[in-house]
Amino acid sequence: METSFREGLGMSEKVLMKGNEAIGEAAVQAGCQCYFGYPITPQNELTAYMSKRMLEEGRVFIQSESEIAAINMCFGAAAVGVRTMTSSSGPGISLKQEGISYVAGAELPVFYVNVMRGGPGLGNIAPSQADYFQCTRGGGHGDYRVIVYAPSDVQEQYDYTMLSFDLADRYRIPVMLATDGILGQMMEPLVLHDYKDPGDLPSKEAWRLGDAVTQEPIWITSVRLGEGELEEHNFKLQKKYEEIVEKEVRFEETAVDDADIVVVAYGTSARVARSAIEMARAAGIKVGLLRPITLWPFPEKRIREIAEKVDDMLAVEMSLGQMWEDVRLAACGACRVHLHGRTAGGVPDEAAVVDQIKTILSSKGDEIIRNF
Amino acid sequence: MVSKIRCSGFGGQGVVLMGKLLAQAGMIEEKHTTFFPQYGAAMRGGTANCSVVVSDNEIASPMVEEPDVILIMNGPSLDKFEPTVRPGGWIFYNTSLIDREVERDDVKVFKVAANDVADEVGSTRSANMVMLGAFAEKLGAVSVEALLDSLDVMLEGKGDKIMNVNREAMKRGAALAK
Structure with a gap:
């Protein structure tokens, strides 16, 4: 999106916008403080958009050295309690899976976007939904789940990006927006609206890393080596997943x-x-x-x-x-x-x-x- | 009514801007509209194209495989997309740069000397606007007025001179189709 599109436009105004950029703008509005990403087609406009908008807002944008670095930077940012995200397409999302599994194990709120392209392997750059198994089965190793939203137009990409940040914080869970090359690349009319804080999200104070001098040490980890410790933890995660199944199913x-x-x-x-x-x-x-x-x-x-x-x-x-x-x-x-x-x-x-x-x-x- | 449009030319002729203006005009007229670019690897001097759908109803896929209309700015684009047009559809093509006739006899043809007209208003670069003006006036999928309004949005901040040349080129294109 050219800047001229947005400049001077108030919120709740209808604009013509690309899906990838709508996701970026929604993340900015939702208070995403740190974006980490590595280029891949067909999601590049999202990274490009964030490289400009995050700096305009005085927030963090890093084009990382790899996809793996980006997701681990998300782990760090989420651990100190700020809203953070990364984005990629199939091959890059595969690389991030180790990190996503760690994020799930450590119960950190991270938002990530998969603008799906053709696979397997490096495949092609055409639109696809071929990462369905990977999206819906956690993706990485271990006994975990991630919430997955599947928008079907530019407006929903904007709206569900905002909701994804809320759910990530509410359940301390990775939340994924699963779109594809068509939805990411297409332009459609979009009503830009303000982000609305649901008002009842739990405080992060009790678990986030804070000031090492004045605070008691806090340990954020996905390693649980003690006897029965991991099973107990995974049962706890499972309870959370059951609550999500109960409350968060959406369809039309x-x-x-x-x-x-x-x-x-x-x-x-x-x-x-x-x-x-x-x-x-x-x-x-x-x-x-x-x-x-x-x-x-x-x-x-x-x-x-x-x-x-x-x-x-x-x-x-x-x-x-x-x-x-x-x-x-x-x-x-x-x-x-x-x-x-x-x-x-x-x-x-x-x-x-x-x-x-x-x-x-x-x-x-x-x-x-x-x-x- | 649904209009599936493909714009194609060589890189630098502003075919992506043509598509964005069409989609913006459709939005101004409160229709459903999508713009979809050719994305991925591209070559300087190679062909560029994009698809636009303007419809009274919700749009399924924004990808256009069998367009109702193609707006063609150079020869390689005509070669590539002439066979794709829906029978009974339209080919608008830039006779300033293409010296052949359309081969198909099951489509309608409108010739636009887009570069020549653009030169007359003072900028070859606005040949794309001449083409858009002719298309809108001839077929009315979106109005010339909505396209002119779209220019205000898309070229905001580019200065009066560029804006005026583009507006003039679009009006001259429309005049060709009256």
Whole structure:
């Protein structure tokens, strides 16, 4: 975004903004004090934006020597109690996983962004949702979870960035924003609004590192070598995760009530699915959409309820059956769960999704229809 | 109504700005709009392109594979994107730099001598504005007025001289299509 876009614009004004930059601006508004990052396409505009805005605000911006350094800098910043973040894309997020696991073990609030691209390996730079498994299973080693938001437009990237900082602080947990090359690179109208402090976030005073001279020493660590110590700690983490599953599941439903078949899709795929549903409804087919906004915790209860009512569900994703597994787990055999997957830069096509829906509705028995 | 537009030219012709102006104009007219750039490795002097969607309804993917309209600023872009246009769609192309005819007979064509007209208003660099003006006047996907208003946002702080040349170029382009 050129500076001229924003200068002189009051808050709550509508601007045309790139997804990557909307995330950066939301983080600045939410009081992020330290940004650490290392360049990778397709998230570079976020790092570039922060390099300018953080300095304007007199805050910390460091282009680190590597992705691993960036996440460990986040560990340090979070340990002293300030809001901090990093961002990358698939290969870089893989490198950060060790650090994220440490952050989870040490119960530190860190926000990080994955603007997903095609994998495996260095893959390509095209939009993708292929990091679903990595996002939703913690990503690194050990028994932990991270909260994962999956926005589907520029406005949501702005809004959920703000919410991510709140949840990271509330639960002392890593929170990830999972977007993709399309959402990061595209420009869309965005209402810039102020950050609103929820007002009930717990104080960090009791656990954060403070002044070494006047304060009692505080130990922030992910190492627990004493007998039974780690298991006790992990049970404590698990309780926290159960509270998150109870309270923080988010999803959006469209036309589910009278649907014969329900599509499950998130992020960019959900945008396409929404169009497909309109096309199908216009052709007299009763299709609904369930859009997970949190990938973890996954809206499994709601999917199970829907699965009891319909004969078919269809997972539409820019990966080859990763979210499909979670939909099948949630549906638990109550209905057929089919798959429409594209990969490595392929984006689902509305007409192809509608065609598959027609095929599904004319199929019989236990047959599972996959598009490849 | 949905308009899927691709702008393409060589680096430096301002095709990304064309796309941003179209998206900004769509926003001013309170339509749904997206702008999507070609991103990743690019070469100085190579081709640059971007996609814009302007719609009365929510937009699915901002990527445009089969555009309704292409706005073409140089020869390599015409070669690359002529085959992609939806049958019945439009090709606007810059005859100042492209001396061939469109080969397809299932699309509509509008020729714009964008550089020549831009030279007349005093800046070759505003050839992109000539093209935009002609497109908006001819097809009305966004209005010329909204594009002029978008210039105020996008070129804010660039000075009156640049602003006026661009406004004039856009109006001259629109006049070509009247």
